[in-house]
Amino acid sequence: MSDELAQRLRKEGYRLTPQRQFVLRAVEKLGHATPDEVYAEVRSQSSAVNVSTVYRTLEVLEELGLVRHAHLSDRAPTYHSVTDHEHFHLVCRNCHTVISVDPDVVAPLAERLEREQGFVIDIGHLAVFGHCVECRPTDEENP
């Protein structure tokens, strides 16, 4: 796994550093995580990493296509590894549960938008907000 990282980095003239390995590993371990959470995880492994390095590294990793980010909350962006199979997210506005969904489900929509608008969806970045089964609004209450 560090092989792939090293390889991709070199290809773009970047260098393989322990920090970059820590960050990538943290993203893979956490699944979906904000920069802060990644930072916390990395720190728990090694205290020798700075926040700004985390930000800079996430940027590089995203440029290399090893991680992606989506906006799963009203606040910070959330990073996830790309080695997980591609997916998009349903986010409950009430309990903040994140459900990963297979891209197939959006395929028809994607095709339609591409056909009608020439717009190509970036599925990995897609976050669909709403309410999960548990939190569905009933008649009397409004979201």
Add this chain to the structure above:
Amino acid sequence: MSDELAQRLRKEGYRLTPQRQFVLRAVEKLGHATPDEVYAEVRSQSSAVNVSTVYRTLEVLEELGLVRHAHLSDRAPTYHSVTDHEHFHLVCRNCHTVISVDPDVVAPLAERLEREQGFVIDIGHLAVFGHCVECRPTDEENP
């Protein structure tokens, strides 16, 4: 239009103030705007409004269901009036163009998610990122 505002405000025990009218009008005029942009617009009408009031007012207006926000950029949230007919957004990651699309287009997806997951999509909040016709990636370049 101020009628509706006044009415809704009172119903919840809020008061009608000039600031709230300014903010609502600004959102309606701008179409899609970040709090900063709303603030700038409001200031151009009257210098007697503070940033924090803009934030507080957007919150109230959203609670009342008069405006909505979505995340159309990696940075700030974007507010839009709900008196515009409901719609969702396609956002080009390259040129940042925002295309408003009729909810009908997502209806099949919405139905499927509701049927299979019990998840109810919040369409007004939906932002779909990707690349518009102009900016579609070709074979050699990656997004």
Add this chain to the structure above:
DNA sequence: CTTGTTGCAAACTTTTTGCATACAC
């Protein structure tokens, strides 16, 4: 009058930047 609302200034959170030092290659 009463209580919600505003302005102001300061605090906070998240992210970015400049620069000297450290280290990958």
Add this chain to the structure above:
DNA sequence: GTGTATGCAAAAAGTTTGCAACAAG
């Protein structure tokens, strides 16, 4: 050795909060 990467500390950007003064109803 050369040039990229990092740590650090400070700045920037966006948002929130406490409180006294103000104003809507």
